[in-house]
Amino acid sequence: MSLIPFRTKRSSGMESGSLTTLADFRNEMNRLFEGFFSRTSPASPWFETVETGQWLPAIDMSESEKQIHVRAELPGIDPKDVDVSVSEDRLVISGEKKSEKEATGEGWSHRESHYGGFSRAIPLPESVDPANVTARYDKGVLMVELTKSPTSASRKVPVLTAK
Amino acid sequence: MVTQTHTTIPAIEPQAEPNLTYQPNVDICDLGAEVLLVADIPGARASGIDVTFEDGVLAVRAAVPPRELPGRTVRQEYGIGNYRRSFRLGDGFDASQISADYKKGVLTIHVPRLAAVRPRKVEVKTA
Structure with missing residues (x-):
């Protein structure tokens, strides 16, 4: 038996219309870019440092007036195995993804998912209150909400003149 | 958006692919x-x-609701869209017994082989 994922119209003959090919091409490009940026980020100077671990979860981050919201894709991870720690200007998400079928041992013919430990340190755009953080895991997505530290609000600085 | 200028160039129908789709790992x-x-x-x-x-x-195929974060987006590393992927497994599978479950963002699909084609261990008898 052979397990061949079909990706192009030509190889499958299953789909019709040129959009399938375009969509597949776009998917491939997305995967290439995602792979490049998420897995080789230690080489990217504008990305945060990687502490330990073999893979990095992808994140989204947004900022509202009083909060910073971070969302990380962590499919297949027991929430008990996720550790979220916060310092004033940094959020660290670490943990381990265990392979459920590792116990059965043999038979894997194809693997694409990441397993093992991961740790990602994310610099925050503003200082936050480490005591005021919530983290929630749902359907493979970790959502962290951080409250900005009141002292981080912008202040008007008076400009003095020399006498 | 592609504008149809010649009859020989087919226009792309946007409704055919309304969102980006991604191939899951x-x-x-x-x-x-x-x-x-x-x-x-x-x-x-x-x-x-x-x-x-x-x-x-x-x-x-899996539909993913929009993942909108409140406020101004600072960083976006993963795409927002539906998942789609297909595999040619071939014959010899019992379609009626396929089962799937979804937990913690992971979909597990069991595709059982037909009993007739399952590998069987043959006992070797001694005389």
């Missing part, structure tokens, strides 16, 4: 009696996942 394990597919589809709802098996092709 999939692990495949051949256990003999069945083939196991494990797909990472974080953020999907179980009710929005569609698994079909037709002519030896197993197709997975």
